[in-house]
Amino acid sequence: MIRRLNDAIIARDAPIVVGLDPNLKFIPEGIKEAAFREHGETAEGVAEAFWQFNKGIVDAICELVPAVKPQIAMYEQFGLPGLAAFDRTVRYCKEKGLIVIADAKRGDIGSTSESYAVGMLGATQVGDASVRAFDADFVTVNPYLGSDGVRPFIEVARKEDKGIFVLVKTSNPSSGELQDLVVAEGEQAGKPLYEVVGALVEKWGSDLMEGAYSNVGAVVGATYPEQGRILREIMPHAVILVPGYGAQGGRGKDLAHFFNRDGLGAIVNSSRGIIAAWKEEQYAKYGAEGYADAARAAVLAMKEDIHGAV
């Protein structure tokens, strides 16, 4: 799957993933009104608004970018109807040829991680039938439980030709509280925790290679460019999923070190900066009805910003 992602990045000349993280605050009134008229002010109404909103964005950007990253929390917040909108969004994006990264940050003890991995990427045998749950292409994984919590995701990814992105250095302000702690002993003495995790990502990926890259990627926030540079060296075969661009403060110039010399090795996420672009002064001319066109324009501007920097 990482080869497919890299090929799509090259074909569209855009190392960009659009975060499909809908929020009622970003959704044009017209979409919300129609959804609430049909379903009332209920979770079903919100789910319908999410779906209609997403569909508009996806139709506008699907030929510009290789991938989307729906953040499942936004949907889970609205219970089963919300998760049905997540499911529908994943399916629709795949129909439109987009690669889907389920941003779910799952991770547990081994047998439970296996269930999460199957739920997000794989299939379960039920009698003679094979049942697929969410069927995304990649899932984000939290490494706090160590190798035996991550390996089941790798095994399912191998079987299904899919991939994972492991949290290494996250984009949030307090990510350093644990991730930057310097290790005192052993092979990794003197290194911060995120480097230890980065080395594990490289190791985990070593037997899941496709060409120059592995199906075990890493999440490193655009808000930490210096750490990005170091992690780029530690994990030469990992594609880095880079959140934190745009609304969280990361800028094109921060991204240069996340890429390898082949121009690959990173894919930059923007969520609010794209899907809520119509609310920014810069894109105000599109109006609420043109929210999807504003998203398209914001993707093109992001592409230019990244090309200028990389």
Add this chain to the structure above:
Amino acid sequence: MIRRLNDAIIARDAPIVVGLDPNLKFIPEGIKEAAFREHGETAEGVAEAFWQFNKGIVDAICELVPAVKPQIAMYEQFGLPGLAAFDRTVRYCKEKGLIVIADAKRGDIGSTSESYAVGMLGATQVGDASVRAFDADFVTVNPYLGSDGVRPFIEVARKEDKGIFVLVKTSNPSSGELQDLVVAEGEQAGKPLYEVVGALVEKWGSDLMEGAYSNVGAVVGATYPEQGRILREIMPHAVILVPGYGAQGGRGKDLAHFFNRDGLGAIVNSSRGIIAAWKEEQYAKYGAEGYADAARAAVLAMKEDIHGAV
């Protein structure tokens, strides 16, 4: 909520939580056949089997224990129908007076953690309506992203009088790979990561106290009794949720140090050891049809084992 949990532990004289982690391997053929007859070999069929199985267990144990802990991965694996069975199980357990710990190990950057917290514990305002998603009483939280990934859970818990359990030292074999790394610098120099996280749990809980305990608890595996002893001292006000008893190898004698001198401060989880008891030789006399009675007998045996040790 932690007061309610402690009161229920005292009232039932059982610091025990039953893990509702259904698996087709544990479910009696009769239940599966009926469910598949109605829904076919589909996710809906599995979900119906999960629900019927859970209902039997819950009816048999609801007067013996204070709490249950459904592991959401088991349900998520079967997509939307699976999650509907999770939802139904949570609601039913609450109707039966049980406290529900959603074992979801969520955690993300701040704004996303807020959505997860609302989804598992809280409510969202939609127009004039308040929408609740899963409405559990506690949720397990992964601390890898640091304080700003955990605080939103604490804020929602405060608002809703609910609580969280933060992963500190997990029960799995490779939990030490990151969690045992010794920190080189700063206030916590010389201490392993799990102690750093334990100190954070105590700090996070300090303004969410109810009586002698806080609504910020910790997860520490029964498989690591020595670490449990240390963490008990570091987190005097945290209730420790202890997985790993039974099927993962933890025994009653390993549990003594997880409790405080008041006899409280820990709640021990068993999943397979209870819900799949009917498959063990010891409980074979109950047969498949008596699976719920076997679960009840296993709870009573576990109670005795813990009382003998604590």
